[in-house]
Amino acid sequence: MSAVSGWWDDFFWGSLVVVELFFVALIMTILFGLIGAGAKLSNNRVAKSIASGYTIVFRGTPEILVLLLFYFGSAIILTTIAQIFDPEIKFVDFPPFWAGSFAIALIIGSYATETFRGAFLGVDPGQIEAARALGISSLKTFIYVRIPAMWRLALPPFGNHMLSLVKDTALIAIIGLEETLFVAEMAIGYTGKPFTMYIVVGAIYLGFSTIITLTVMGLERYANRHLEVTR
Amino acid sequence: MYEERHDMSKVDRELMIELENVDKFFGSFQALKGVNLTVGKGEKVVVCGPSGSGKSTLIRCINRLEQHNNGKIVVNGHELTDAVKDIDVVRREVGMVFQSFNLFPHLSVIDNLMLAPKLVRKTPKAENREIAMRLLERVKIPDQADKWPIQLSGGQQQRVAIARALCMNPKIILFDEPTSALDPEMISEVLDVMIDLAREGMTMICVSHEMGFARSVADNVVFMDEGEIVESGPPGTFFDNPKNDRTKLFLEQILTH
Amino acid sequence: MSFDIELILDSIPKMLMGIGLTFELLFLSLVLGTVLGIFLLILRISGRWYLAAPTMVYIYIFRGTPILVQIFIIYYGLPQLEFVRDSIFWPILREPFGCAIVALSLNSGAYLSEIFRGGVLGVDRGLKEAAAALGISVRQRFIYITSPIAIRLCLPAYSNDTVSLMKSTALASTITLLDMMGIARTIVAETYAPYEVFISLMVIYLIITWAIQRTFAGIEKRMSRHVRREA
Numbered sequence: 001m002s003a004v005s006g007w008w009d010d011f012f013w014g015s016l017v018v019v020e021l022f023f024v025a026l027i028m029t030i031l032f033g034l035i036g037a038g039a040k041l042s043n044n045r046v047a048k049s050i051a052s053g054y055t056i057v058f059r060g061t062p063e064i065l066v067l068l069l070f071y072f073g074s075a076i077i078l079t080t081i082a083q084i085f086d087p088e089i090k091f092v093d094f095p096p097f098w099a100g101s102f103a104i105a106l107i108i109g110s111y112a113t114e115t116f117r118g119a120f121l122g123v124d125p126g127q128i129e130a131a132r133a134l135g136i137s138s139l140k141t142f143i144y145v146r147i148p149a150m151w152r153l154a155l156p157p158f159g160n161h162m163l164s165l166v167k168d169t170a171l172i173a174i175i176g177l178e179e180t181l182f183v184a185e186m187a188i189g190y191t192g193k194p195f196t197m198y199i200v201v202g203a204i205y206l207g208f209s210t211i212i213t214l215t216v217m218g219l220e221r222y223a224n225r226h227l228e229v230t231r
Numbered sequence: 232m233y234e235e236r237h238d239m240s241k242v243d244r245e246l247m248i249e250l251e252n253v254d255k256f257f258g259s260f261q262a263l264k265g266v267n268l269t270v271g272k273g274e275k276v277v278v279c280g281p282s283g284s285g286k287s288t289l290i291r292c293i294n295r296l297e298q299h300n301n302g303k304i305v306v307n308g309h310e311l312t313d314a315v316k317d318i319d320v321v322r323r324e325v326g327m328v329f330q331s332f333n334l335f336p337h338l339s340v341i342d343n344l345m346l347a348p349k350l351v352r353k354t355p356k357a358e359n360r361e362i363a364m365r366l367l368e369r370v371k372i373p374d375q376a377d378k379w380p381i382q383l384s385g386g387q388q389q390r391v392a393i394a395r396a397l398c399m400n401p402k403i404i405l406f407d408e409p410t411s412a413l414d415p416e417m418i419s420e421v422l423d424v425m426i427d428l429a430r431e432g433m434t435m436i437c438v439s440h441e442m443g444f445a446r447s448v449a450d451n452v453v454f455m456d457e458g459e460i461v462e463s464g465p466p467g468t469f470f471d472n473p474k475n476d477r478t479k480l481f482l483e484q485i486l487t488h
Numbered sequence: 489m490s491f492d493i494e495l496i497l498d499s500i501p502k503m504l505m506g507i508g509l510t511f512e513l514l515f516l517s518l519v520l521g522t523v524l525g526i527f528l529l530i531l532r533i534s535g536r537w538y539l540a541a542p543t544m545v546y547i548y549i550f551r552g553t554p555i556l557v558q559i560f561i562i563y564y565g566l567p568q569l570e571f572v573r574d575s576i577f578w579p580i581l582r583e584p585f586g587c588a589i590v591a592l593s594l595n596s597g598a599y600l601s602e603i604f605r606g607g608v609l610g611v612d613r614g615l616k617e618a619a620a621a622l623g624i625s626v627r628q629r630f631i632y633i634t635s636p637i638a639i640r641l642c643l644p645a646y647s648n649d650t651v652s653l654m655k656s657t658a659l660a661s662t663i664t665l666l667d668m669m670g671i672a673r674t675i676v677a678e679t680y681a682p683y684e685v686f687i688s689l690m691v692i693y694l695i696i697t698w699a700i701q702r703t704f705a706g707i708e709k710r711m712s713r714h715v716r717r718e719a
Contacts, residue, residue, distance in 0.1 A: 351628075
């Protein structure tokens, strides 16, 4: 294990990149999920089909393919645009951090679309009826009755999405992002100990998964506190 | 009306079920408190009482779906202990009918009946099927043999459940609120089957709210409250002359509707 | 930036040459993963802590770390360990194909065992009690009552997991295997035309996903005959 010493701070910085990436992607995921769910639940046929297409494409395509497509694809777009200004430019690199987080957010967002849609539909219609019968406006009913019920339903599956999100960040190393796997490759080059280094990466991710799982468990307990009634 | 009653005070009753000082705890909650009960061969016992009184727990201890903590339970000469052999042997001789029928949804009606004899007694297929069909006729639905349970009405499903219990040729049948989950118009078709069974001499313990059934069929009516047997006796005495105040209160609530 | 139709028509057959490898990876890992999943399930519900606890740890680790890292550990990492090089498994573990199968199977086994467990838990308790009351032994209850019902309950999740496994096979391209993804990456590296190549590959993967989902939908329909109410 002494092979790892000296590399701990590099791994630390790599882990920080993962954390940054996670939160950036998480925000985008929630956004895409809400927009997608909204589109699917709306009465607009065009919106519905686009949303359907979105979920089908991004749930049925390997993540690594989406990632590479976005990375190379966006690089080409950027290069083309840059060449308009300066024909000498051969290749503009799109920052892997943004290409990667965007790609992953699109992917997990397609799963989140289904989760949010399911949560919306899963709310007891009786509660909504009761609220409206009491004279509570449509908007207020949505905010104070539907959303609290929704997030309770969405939480367990969304917890799983967050786990997928953190694990998919490892793929972004393939397009050059300097996070933990990248550090591991460097370390292997110096120490010649691939097993040790990759185990460290695994342990780091396991740590992140654990944190997420515990957080979700805590949130679930909070969300359901009104249901735990002891006799 | 069922006229032939058993005299519970006879000294040489052949005992099928004996519960002696039985306690049952669920965590810190005591569901059964020092229960004493005997059931003789051919006798019909109806157990009634408010929700949570321990009635279901009582009969579920008899076929060991629940394990009692203290006291002694003897079923058909076998004492119920932790040894696995005991449990299987007991369960073959004790049938059970559940409130929610619990028919196996992925098997047809007749396969539901034939499963246990096939697995437990290794009964050959032809003989098994013949017995099953006879029992379906006995509960008056032979034409439903090849249907899925979900295609039958509640009353029909419960009758299939009774036939399924009978396929193992039990000496005792336990009923756990057999009609409580049925729509009112289907209750009598199930009770009729149970009355036929009673007439043929089956030993029965029935947890039920059907007081009419108790009056006409039971040899012994047992009232339970908060885990204890408060009062018991033949239906004549029980319904017309209850001794305990709690019994009187319960009967008032349940009989005036 | 033009859309090179000729390139697409040229690349597709080349990529389809990798489909055999993709399917091999998929089917082999699925079968091995299913067997492993059943085995883990039995350990998990055995009621004996010394069997259930290690199983839970195994599942936790394999579901909490990225599959890419697992692949790297097995392919790049294991050769570092001498006892692996000396073992009888070495011929399998030094080939990228063997490593990919091992990694994918170990991973999917963990996910599948949780899916199977969900199915088993979903079987109505009353049915198990009715079988017990009839004197049917624990083992026979599991085979004749619990399993058929649990399998039907698991099918949607099993279908999803098969799709996930299919997507994971694309990661084999990171350890030099020339499945469809691997071939696609080589073509892109040569031609700098990510859009044409990757998008066509995406379409191929989507077709496979659709085929998988249709197959399982058909199986589910057949198994649910007794659940649908006849009008």
